Amino acid sequence: MAPTSFFKRALPLFSFQALTHGQQSINLANGLGASASPRPSPSVNTVTINGTPTTFRDIFTMPASVDVGADLLPYIDDPEAVDAQTVCPGYKASQVEESDHGLTAVLTLAGKPCNVYGNDVEVLNLKVEYQSANRLAINISPANIDASKSSWYIVPEELIPRPKGESSAGDTDLEFDWNDEPSFWFSVTRHSTGDVIFSSENTKLVFEDQFVEFVSHLPEDYNLYGLGERIHDFRLNRNLSATMYAADAGDPIDRNIYGHQPFYLETRYFETDEQGRKKLVKKSQLNEGAYGTGQHHQRSSYESYSHGVYLRNLHGQEPQLSSDRITWRTIGGSIDLFFYDGPTQPEVTKQYLKSLDALPAMQQYFSFGYHQCRWGYHNWTELREVVETFRAFDIPLETIWVDIDYMDQYRDFTLDPVTFPLSGVKEFFDYLHSNNQHFVPIVDSAIYIPNPQNASDAYDTYTRGNETGSFLNNPDGSQYIGAVWPGYTVFPDWLSANGQAWWVKELVDWYKEVPFSGIWIDMSEVSSFCVGSCGTGNITMNPVHPPFSLPGEEGNKIFDFPEGFNVTNATEAASASSASSSQASKIGATAVPPPSTTSYLKTTQTPGTRNVNHPPFVINNVQGDLAVHAVSPNATHANGVQEYDVHSIFGHQILNATYQGLLSVFPGKRPFIIGRSTTTGSGKWSGHWGGDNASKWYYMYFSISQALHFSLFGIPMFGVDTCGFNGNTDYELCARWMQLSAFFPFYRNHNVLSALSQEPYRWASVAASAKSAMQIRYSLLPYLYTLFYEAHTTGSTVMRALAWEFPNEPLLADVGTQFMLGANILVTPVLEPQVDTVKGVFPGIGDGQTWYDWYTGARVDAQAGVNTSISAPLGHIPVFLRGGSVTPLQEPGYTTTASRKNPWGLTVALDGEGKASGWLYVDDGESIEQEATLEVSFEARDGKLEVEVEGAYKDTNVLGNVTVLGVFGGVGDVELGGKKVDRKNVEYDEAMGVLKITGLNHLTKGGAWKCGFTLSWSA
Template sequence: MTASRISHWAQQAFMLTSLLANTSDFAAVDTSRTMAPTSITSFQAQFTVAPTADVGAPLLPNIEDPNARDAQVECPGYLATHLDLKDCGFTAQLSLLGEACDVYGTDIQDLVLTVEHQAKTRLHVNIQPSHITPENGSWYILNETWVPAPQQEECLDASDLVFSWTNTPSFGFNVTRTSSQEVIFSTDGSKLIYENQFIEFVTSMDEGYNLYGLGEVIHGLRLQPGLTRTIYAADAGDPVDGNIYGSHPFYLETRYPRVQGGNTGSKDSSTSHGVYLRNAHAQEILMHDTNVTWRTLGGDIDLYFFSGPSQTEVTSQYIQQIGLPVMQQYWTLGYHQCRWGYENWSMTEEVVNNFAKFEIPLETMWNDIDYMKGYRDFDNDPIRFPYDEGKEFLDRLHAKGQHYVPIIDAAIYHPNPWNESDAYQVFNDGNETGSFMLNPDGSLYIGQVWPGFTVFPDWMTMSASKWWLQTMAAWQMKVPFDGLWIDMNEVSSFCVGSCGSKNLSQNPVHPAFKLPGEPGALVFEYPEGFNITNATEAASAQYGSSTQAAAASKTAGPSSTTTDYLRTTPIIGERNINQPPYVINHVHGDLAVHATSPNATHHNGVKEYDVHNLYGHQLLQNTYRAMTAIMPGKRPFIIGRSTFAGSGNYSGHWGGDNFSKFTYMYFSIPQALSMSLFGLPMFGVDTCGFGGNSDEELCNRWMMLSAFFPFYRNHNVLGAISQEPYVWESVMEATKVAMNIRFQLLPYMYTLFYHAHTSGDTVMRALAWEFPKDALLADADRQFLLGSAILVTPVLTQGHTTVDGVFPGLVEGTDVYYDWYNQSAMNVPKKKNTTIEAPLGHIPVYVRGGNILATQEMRMTTREARKTDWSLIVAMDKDGRANGTLYLDDGVSIEPEATKIVIMGGQVAVLADQARRNVTTLRVDVFVDGEFTDLDLPLANVTVLGVAAPPASLQVKVDKKNVTACVEYCAERQRLVISDLQQVLDGKVWRKNWSLTL
């Protein structure tokens, strides 16, 4: 959870409200009587940090500064000379064309350009100083141990990407796709600026360009001109358009054929390409009308171009280079429940029991920082979460096929050295092995997070990795967890600089803000739309709030209308680490605010300034390696907050500290789709919202929507009302409806993860990616696809009982869609955007024709669901064909002993019988490859959608032999169901190849 978010809440003058279960009535209540948990921790802080501790220098972002210098105007650019051809490319020298401008740092006089044709679809362009010494190397070169670099694969006479350059008026270059002769990247007409703390290059863009990626950010999927994307890992509670947790300097650009009237699409497909800047420094990307300007505060220019030409190919090409997504254990696709406020083992188990009582599937129970002793990692509170009681609870949980995931924060408590009772062995072990980051003078860097003054593991030391493993292994013996939740790993600190260095005698300390649920904390507002559903009560609450606001305004002092901003001037040959001359548009302003300071120093001498964006990624890497050692052979399950390019190779990600608002439910979709581009398919958000109070309608809609996200978890903040799905009857029923569909689709979702893990495919997909010919879908991010087969169209607006959606290809006659619930084909609408009925408790879901889905039934856990009979849904396309794949393994092992791939194909044909009536013949073929046998269970039924005429025969044959089965045909829905098949194939459907005919 985000401290800045909680600090913001603590300043709000809203009444704390409590929701009465199964009703929509609200009343103002005293915090001691709220139904939400209020116990926050067992330790008693002795000292509260001053709010000024987390206030940085007053800075004005360069893009908002009217007095900012323009490097494109002031700087001379470079001249390319001394071309040297290599086997797969060339090198050249770049020399400054005139006098140094030193706008935001010291100009580098001589650079080296390296161009490599690494593969047919990948081009590498690198620009770095010609003289790199051990002293300045970390400023420019990103270590391949930390972030692997794509390597040379083959030298080809014909590459799909060609590099060309010019010296007129200064060095610039073009990258051209040979197959289409498109220039996909061009710096011609702009200048290259390369200084020790500032790099800038500009690429021209077509008007109305379609750009995706450049995250992490809360925004719509498509990035429009006029935006600025800042890449700097920040502990910031999901501000719209601000930089947040992840750092992903990659974009996908899609271009549609130009037709009359402009960018409206044609019969020809679009083309896509990708650009990856392998650089971990703070970055800023400015999207102008006709160009994109890329700025970084250091590093080299290490560009990789991916030629596609489709989105599917671009994403796969990129993800295969940064690291394929980790294969998830099957159980992780079940439902997860969490909140900050399950204050002891008894309350935690009570929630588990409530899910069983109301017959709602529950796979995994989570604990937030409530379980910790004084918020310390790897240390349970002995009163509320004792180890012996916890082991008994977890034994009961595991016996039912359920799982447990606790939170781990990135910071480690530094005990008070003058208080023996404050001893903390975890710190002692790390400190003795030199595992924590330092100040420039070699002393410990001591910031402040939840437990008080804290230190931060230095992931650039082997000692920290070893200490992390040993500490985690010792704790896992006491708390047998099944996965880990990594939080605060941006890395977050609640004060500027090493604020604890001279204050350790005051430890433990309390943050500068009151936590939700603490006496005196003013926290949560009424749920969104409360004024609509509870008009009388809302008017009364509004009067009270306005009266308080008026009283406050009378006593408040005059507000300041002017600010003296700090502007630093470059010093030739030196770097200003803490206050770089160029000010990025950072959500917290000063780089040191709410994070470790840029001058925090690693044991190898590298400054956090140069590697800040990698901290969370390295923590995830080390956690993954530790878990593989602790649980040999099992796939680690990790959900992390701060990520970098390639983090999907180690973990999944959740969307951070969102709000209980319909807007944030919508934003979850483009956020998830962007994470698909970044190679992080295991993604979900805090369903029903983390911050603030949810309500029945919002939670109803959101629990249904999130059922179609890979990571499905409900989580909310301390002090808010409860929002487990059983709190409201309608939410409970809606959840069961959505979960029933999800469980049937779990084998399909697991197969999608297999393809993501092996090929870099996406799991959640934007409509534009699956339908590249339709330019009207470029902005579509209120619907999405799971793989290519399932279209989801949720209601995202309060009070609405219908939703507008599109069925790509339906109007054009190329695609068919079947309603999941009644299994009939959608009628062709009169217009592309059509209105769909969606009363509360219903989420429109459709099967796209041309797909075969192997399904199983819902049970209370995935373990039990995997024991149920199989069914096939065969959804025919307009030509009467369908196909599908199914991947099977033990669902646990990193390297399973046996696996199985099932390829399915189906076909219907309509012909005339002897009476000249139209009848249908059906054939379904199954091809099996692999030795895995555990899921060779009976086949219950085959449902065929899109059967225009009754079957020619009611006799079912499997491998040309008559079998006993029930055949039902519904002419109205054009649906054919073949059931009672459990005895065919000796009750083992995936044992061998087979064919079913009718």
């Protein structure tokens, strides 16, 4: 979890001791936490500090038991679990009415209710819509919805927009079919190929108030991507329970974590036979010539078709993948399915995002600079020292971030009066802003509730929210009080009438004190450190300590280091190993756990009612009980909706509220927000970081797959905690990671309190690696910015899988160790310790694709379908340019502001026919609505480059240089706009085919893009 800490300002004064108290029991029937015995009052003590008598009180530490829920056995692990497919009757269709735009029908239970994990809904409505040329919608919902009974919850349009039909619906390539034998089932077919992309044939539809199940068959060796959020390989495994329930969990592998993204992309590869028929390609057909075998793969007539599937449902879900099917289960809601026919990945993603009005936010230019953060920056002075040290080492730094250290006792919209006093704000920010640098603070999702018996504990943010009815309640109408970092807390109710307006005003007022540039939203799943309303009746004890020890506290030291540390850091490793062994001996051996005697809670359904705290179907939630480390499912919103029905949208809603707040803080400017919990459409407001990873090589490895999945989800502004959050990094891991993250859209280094500092200047090798990679990144800022403009206007991706850019190569389907940045840049990072080479494939070579080394400009010598060994000593990350591309560049400066004032450059990478193309988008870098823009297109052929310019935006930077790769056969006079370029400014390496043209400044006075021109070089 990004922030954790405890009252740093008072640390020397408070004693962190748990007072003796009765075991807390939680009454989940009404959501209230009740004490089995009265809480003792904290004792008051007086000590003398620096000659001054000081009164303080012991801090009550919540017992670990407050965050322990019921023992539940997930369905997938329960040997006695009932298979609904074998006991439920399914449905029969009647009253079928067809039209040009779809059909409607009534589905009636085909037999006796099974009530296996809830109460069967006897009558359903089916509605099928051909919504557009590329989209089909299938909705199955209860026929008689009684909102007063809340037996089921249908997602309102105002929370998550529902795609609407378009006039092009009659041209759709998707076909819906259904059958009633042995019970109702349906299929979706791609008309142009005859391929069935979804079919529930010979399976049952199960629809209960707390359990919905439907199944689709999948082809052998299918390629499925998405269904987030989790740490997982790029292509989803064929034995995976893809639980979706927003959870505050520190990046466990293959478990549900922060977000809820019920969308998947499936890609199928076909081969055309001699009769022109398309046959599905199986993995067994591709063994010969597979990457890594060293054998040449002869290309046949492969082509791919991709489609997308989205389930518009906010409830906890558990799609289960097996060898030949996907079984989709939810604990509520309706079946609201949308199919996107692509037929390519880029088209699927665009169709998906456009249908939801969820095109990614256009980011401010500064956001693409380098960001530095850590939990543990103690005061304004240290923060400034970090900024100054970056400059002393000449390592670019755009934005300094702070974790919860800056807050007054971890309360939102406050400053610690001792370590981050208001009096220090002007000096710090004057310095920062004078250097065109920025500041982003963390803001948590829970609000401290002050101690009513302590007048000095007053907290105006709470008071204003309370007065406007902006917080969640218990079912009985009392305030729901959980616990987070500051102690007992309340939680914003985004469904209340005033919740968003209250939040907006808090941001506006706080900016008057702290001139931030953006906001970092954390703990938004939403997280709570106790089960139920544990603060009810206990707020006179506030502030209280969380129910776990924090990094740096006694008995919670950090001795964890990356794999291979004992080799690359032998001396330090020996010391760390010794300390770790000593610590382990204190904890005691746990290698062989005692046999389990757990008696699991089994919930049975009650006719006509729901059990939201412990639903009968148990999803494999990472925290077990849905109320553990989260606001309880029966917490109640102002409109009567229970948290059970909208839990996973809290993070989405706080991002929306923050977006609206920043629009008020910075009228006319694009808000910059990075959030933790996301769902469908969150990318139109915010970026996302990968959460609480660890300083391990495998987390760096998985970061690529994380980023690619969030590309599918429409959140391209993605990055991870570079060098790792939890544990200690070392120089080798940090150097490699700083290089890799330089090619992620969001580039930030961040680590945990009390771990070793990991700013890149801490090691000479890391500083050198970071500077080298940043030099490339900052050169590419115009290209990256153009990619984001494309994403914002069309829904295209920024970081791309090789399989998406080269869709006719089946062997790329599971490559998650390399990636493309846009269409032009191929990145092949080192992802393991103690190596100086890395293997990578160069896609498209079988079709004539050419690749060039970024550093030398030399054409890559590689074979099709073969993993090539690439030199990659520490400090070097292999980067390649795609033949046929023109990449706009700008001379890198220390900040993005400085970079934007520097000369332009172009790299023209010719393909095998001597052609290349590309484009550039330019605007002011911050405004939502632009007064003027520039769009520059580049087209190279026949030994010349044609540049065309459209738009009125004034950019006065000159063109400094042009590099042309793949120029063989000689070079003649070089001319720009009909004027010869001095031969001393022309450097040509005929053997490598690299032409470098410099000294163009005087030929482009007034601005490189003032008007179009031609640059020629042919012999």
